Amino acid sequence: MKIEEMFFTSEDDWYRLQAWATIAYTEDKNEISGLMTAVPQEDGRYKLSDVEILKQENSGTNTELDGDCVTEYTMRHGMRYNNPNMKFVWWHSHHTMGAFWSGTDIKEINAWENSSFSLALVINLKEEYKFRVSIWNAAGLPIEKHYDTTLTIEREVPKIHITDAMKKSYKALCENEQVHNHNTINWHRNGMGYQRNQQMLFGERELIVENNYTNALEEAEEMQDSVVDGSMKIKDYKQKVKVLNKACTKAKLPFKLKIFEGNKMQITNQLMHAMPSDLFEWSDETEREKAETQAWNASFGGYNVGY
Numbered sequence: 001m002k003i004e005e006m007f008f009t010s011e012d013d014w015y016r017l018q019a020w021a022t023i024a025y026t027e028d029k030n031e032i033s034g035l036m037t038a039v040p041q042e043d044g045r046y047k048l049s050d051v052e053i054l055k056q057e058n059s060g061t062n063t064e065l066d067g068d069c070v071t072e073y074t075m076r077h078g079m080r081y082n083n084p085n086m087k088f089v090w091w092h093s094h095h096t097m098g099a100f101w102s103g104t105d106i107k108e109i110n111a112w113e114n115s116s117f118s119l120a121l122v123i124n125l126k127e128e129y130k131f132r133v134s135i136w137n138a139a140g141l142p143i144e145k146h147y148d149t150t151l152t153i154e155r156e157v158p159k160i161h162i163t164d165a166m167k168k169s170y171k172a173l174c175e176n177e178q179v180h181n182h183n184t185i186n187w188h189r190n191g192m193g194y195q196r197n198q199q200m201l202f203g204e205r206e207l208i209v210e211n212n213y214t215n216a217l218e219e220a221e222e223m224q225d226s227v228v229d230g231s232m233k234i235k236d237y238k239q240k241v242k243v244l245n246k247a248c249t250k251a252k253l254p255f256k257l258k259i260f261e262g263n264k265m266q267i268t269n270q271l272m273h274a275m276p277s278d279l280f281e282w283s284d285e286t287e288r289e290k291a292e293t294q295a296w297n298a299s300f301g302g303y304n305v306g307y
Contacts, residue, residue, distance in 0.1 A: 001045070003133060005152075006044070006045050007149070007152065008047060008151065009047065009151060009154070010047075010153075013036070013051050014153045017051055017121075017123055018125070018127065020093070024058065025096065025125060030058040030059055030095070031058055031060065031063040031095060032053060032056070032058055033054075033063040034054055034065070035050075035091070036048050036050055036091055037049055037050040037086060038086060038089050040085045048121075048151065051091075054069035055069045060273060061272055061273055062104055063092050063093075074088055087118065087119055089119040089120065089121055090109075090112060090119070091120070091122070092122055093122070094124045095124060096221065096276050097221070097224070097225060098229075099124050099130045105120070113136045114137075115137050116136065117133055117135045117137075118133075118134045119131070120132045120134070121151065129151065130148050131149055131151040132146055132147065133149055134146045135147070209254060210290060210294040211294075212251065213291035213292070213294070214294060214295045216255070217295050223241075224271050224279060227271050228271055234264050237267075241257045241259060244257055254282055254283045254284040254287045255281065255282045255287075255291070256280065256281055257280060258280065277292055
């Protein structure tokens with residue numbers, strides 16, 4: 001069996017993870033963490049379940065579980081399953097940031113080193129994730145290997161089921177809206193900068209601002225993650241900010257990206273501790289509130305935090 005086929009979780013457990021992440025961000029703008037079990041099944045796969053949060057201390061960029069509570073969880077579920085081959089999964093959220101392994105995450109993964117392998121999972125509110133299998137020992141040989149692989153989310157039936165009747169109603173009731181001339185930035189990558197498209201969108205200025213901000217926020221977040229994980233140089237980040245702000249000025253938008261000052265470490269630290277929305281400066285507070293609400297609804301508004 002290939003490693004990418006070996007691990008799965010149920011849809012209910014997956015959305016329980018998402019619910020905890022949403023609560024932590026909605027209430028305190030924080031990360032959150034917890035544990036899961038990974039129990040071998042008859043078909044050779046491991047089922048991830050028993051999602052729980054434990055006593056912990058959190059911030060917007062860090063989460064730390066209480067050691068005694070970790071011990072209690074592993075003992076309780078170890079006795080419950082009584083399977084020497086079961087494993088435990090350390091999971092945590094990155095809320096609006098990308099799903100990647102930070103330096104702090106790597107230290108926590110290393111803390112779970114054992115005589116075989118360990119499992120770690122990071123998720124965000126867009127349902128992106130990274131799932132890591134860390135092999136510490138194979139057939140008695142101390143071999144350290146880390147694999148970011150697939151976690152299958154098993155669903156009994158698709159959530160979306162389109163019927164012929166629905167298609168018929170759509171054709172009968174929905175017209176394709178005619179477009180009108182409004183100046184909107186289309187955020188396409190073009191080398192180090194962006195192309196500025198004259199898209200024809202129907203709507204008032206409020207809609208133009210909201211659509212542009214939603215797109216700019218996504219691009220800014222991607223740039224932020226790239227600096228934090230080391231895949232983008234500070235000088236390239238500054239150049240992109242400059243080009244993006246120029247496009248915002250030309251389109252007469254009420255926002256632009258903040259320009260962070262300092263050396264490489266200082267700028268990286270500021271970006272690491274900032275929320276994506278904190279990367280922007282606004283000239284109009286009312287338009288900011290409306291645009292941020294629209295961006296939230298577009299990306300995260302569909303989450304249900306109940307169980």
